[in-house]
Amino acid sequence: MAPSRRGTKAKTHVLKNTDLSTIIEPADQNEVAFTATKVVVTIGPACQDVETLCKILDAGATCARCDLTWGSLDFHKKSLSNLGEAMRKTRKLCAVVIDTIGRELIVNRPTVDEVDGWPKFDKGISVKAEDKVILSTKEGAKLEGNTLPVSYPKFTSMVQKGDTVFLGRYLVTGSEESSCYLTVEDVGKEDVVCTARNSAELDGLLTVFHTERSADTLQNVQNDLPILTDYDKQALKALLAHFEVDFVSLSFVREADDVHQAREFLDSLGHTTTKLMAKCETRQSLFNFQSIAQASDAIIMSRGNLGLDVLPEKMALVQKSVISNCNLMGKPVLITRVVDTMVNTPRPTRAEATDVANAVLDGVDGILLGAETLRGKYAVQTVQTVLAICHQAEKAFDHNYHFEHLMNEALEAETEGGMEALARSISATSLGSAERDGVESDLGRRLGSSLSLSRQHTGAPLLSKLESIASSAVRAADKVGASLIIVYTQSGRTASLVSKYRPPMPILTLVIPQLKNDGMRFQLVGRGVARQCQIQRGLLPVLAAPSPSGETLLNEAVQMSLRVGLVQPNDHIVVVQMISDALVVKILSVDEVGGGIKAIRPQSIMDMMKATAGVPDNEEYDEAESQRIGHTIGHPSVNAGMSRNLMHTNSIASQPNLPAKAPTAGIANTVIANGKAA
Ligand SMILES: Nc1ncnc2c1ncn2[C@@H]1O[C@H](COP(=O)(O)OP(=O)(O)O)[C@@H](O)[C@H]1O
């Protein structure tokens, strides 16, 4: 059967600007440097000290990763406690990811732990092209000459004569000569004899990657290795007991069940709100991509390993498809390996700079830096450079196309009889860990997962009420040329749905803490939600005081936005919130003097929309309804289901990515401490 043309086309970003001077002119110094795309750093010896971490947070990184593959538990504890201190010092909010070893294969090499817990090896292993290299599974085998003991006892049953095996330094970069391609010549009972295809100085921790041979045999490879090693479990238990960890990222996920197993493990420890990222790093993960993405809270496309397993000519298409699928599901997606050369040089190559910009145009949520910050010489500069590239690329992102594309896909799913699939995907997307934890409002549950499957086709895409509100907010913000969207959220879900529609303006995410009862005591939950928003494109989370008056909070949010330069006098702001029992999208204006929200007659909204975008053409807009509930648009909901008045004040907030300015009263500019003792 001929392959379907549908789904094979890439998004196009045609820059119609013929005056190239406008592109190359320097950025406006007064422009507020809000970059929607997120940057995640990997903590290693190059950036672990508090001073460098502060610089990294000030540069705009919003999430940090500790990778269990390398470094002792003590090293990671130090990293997390230093990160907590850096957050307090900079008053910046940073999400925390623990990355597992999972099914990574490693060469067993003796190490000498340094004082700071970062392991060091004596000297590298010199391999010349055409040398014989033996990968041994013998118990107790020692590294001798070109005989390298591998960590996986069944390695010999995995490979066949003629296969390619890649030996690389942990988080290897293309510019290093510390990796080697091997061709398997002979497979014995305990040894795999290979020939080196290139010369290399193998250094540091060495990982082994078997370039899988064909789709038919993928099922059997490494299947008996658990998704979490014993060490992973022990380390997660220790780290999660002492630090606030927002995500666990799973290495070498092969199927959805891997994610379910990890979920069960975290739940069994009581860490029900810690979210799971699935790392896609083999073709096997691509075959099972849809179910893996549905089972997890976010996707990491590990391009280093995936690039070994996928033919080079297929990589760009794989990337575009992975990102596009994630975008459709509203699933945050990060990619790795963007500016490898910045490990050793202060500037990226042209190819790398273009690659970052293209990822932003593809729709990625964030960029995960590995070796660049772990052992690179220019950790802080890398964060600045990557964010600057993202910032420029975002200006060319076709927000309208993205919006229409999501709408068309939803419509097609509906008209093609894919409603149930869509319903499943939307409810799976909407159900976060908080839901499993029972902290979700009853209303939220019904809104997020209710698709009225019996509705007759009306020519409009069928979305859940919450998604309908989120997309309406983005459309309204676009129509009135708003500078900011403000979203009230508890679990982060509404904010996530707004991010899905990729508005061109920042999304100030007011995280309202929820009162949670774990059977023993009541606890206010919100800090973690705010940090978890830090991997989603466009979100600017602020943890708010659980105030009984939503309007007081809104006034303070607008004033804070004015202070930090997110909005200017006379700007429009779109707000998503619950008022009484109605889910609303509301359009506000800032007053002429920049003092706060401008008082406005309901009729002015119609005037405003007519003035900026002609007569409104979307069917969600109902003028009569809008006037009845004040200057709002949206769908009335069934039940507010909230008990905000029960919550007491707990004013904590942060303004990541923005210059620190004076705090407000209700949204205090207080640091979010990481680490329970802090
Ligand atoms: N404290 C609050 N005040 C006003 N509106 C709120 C508040 N908390 C949530 N909302 C709004 O209620 C709606 C549904 O909330 P919910 O289902 O709990 O999702 P979320 O977890 O994103 O808050 C969303 O429109 C959200 O913006």
Ligand SMILES: C=C(OP(=O)(O)O)C(=O)O
């Ligand atoms: C495995 C990783 O990514 P890559 O495959 O891109 O090296 C990683 O960063 O943990």
